Amino acid sequence: MHPRMMSLARVRSEDSGACGCGPKAAFFPWFAHHRHFSDPGFGGGSFGVRRPLRFLSWKLGLREDQTAELAAIINDLKTERAQHEVDDRRALSLLADAVAGEGLNEANVREAAKLRTESAQRLQAEVTKAVTRMHALLDAEQRSRLAYLIRSGALVM
Numbered sequence: 001m002h003p004r005m006m007s008l009a010r011v012r013s014e015d016s017g018a019c020g021c022g023p024k025a026a027f028f029p030w031f032a033h034h035r036h037f038s039d040p041g042f043g044g045g046s047f048g049v050r051r052p053l054r055f056l057s058w059k060l061g062l063r064e065d066q067t068a069e070l071a072a073i074i075n076d077l078k079t080e081r082a083q084h085e086v087d088d089r090r091a092l093s094l095l096a097d098a099v100a101g102e103g104l105n106e107a108n109v110r111e112a113a114k115l116r117t118e119s120a121q122r123l124q125a126e127v128t129k130a131v132t133r134m135h136a137l138l139d140a141e142q143r144s145r146l147a148y149l150i151r152s153g154a155l156v157m
Helices: 003-014 029-033 050-060 064-100 106-137 140-152
Strands: none
Touching: 050 064, 050 140, 064 106
16 A cells, blocks of 8 residues: 555544544544445446546547547447356356256256357457447547557556
């Protein structure tokens, strides 16, 4: 933890509810379940559309119309990734069912493999579509900034 954050943690734990959140806490426990840090817009919680959109809008210097279109692109990606997670859980359930009985249920194993393959193909197709839409949306300078973010690992596709 950065030294400034440790200092802030001490100050917050020493005064009783500096932000109006309640009684004194021990040295670090307030940090993990403090209501400000569990708010998705503040920095904790789910990684939805707002945070990456704000980040990309700031880093790429997007106009308002570009930001609106980028929000739609990111939302489509988020939806497809959520569906991929559902399919993955369903495939794991099929595999568990396949090995649970006396003998191996090969039909469930094949179905799980097929489900995983199709889900991964759909996700990759959606990523390809999203990158194509982003390329058409951005100007040359913004595309070079986006390429840098992808290369540096600041943005994961």
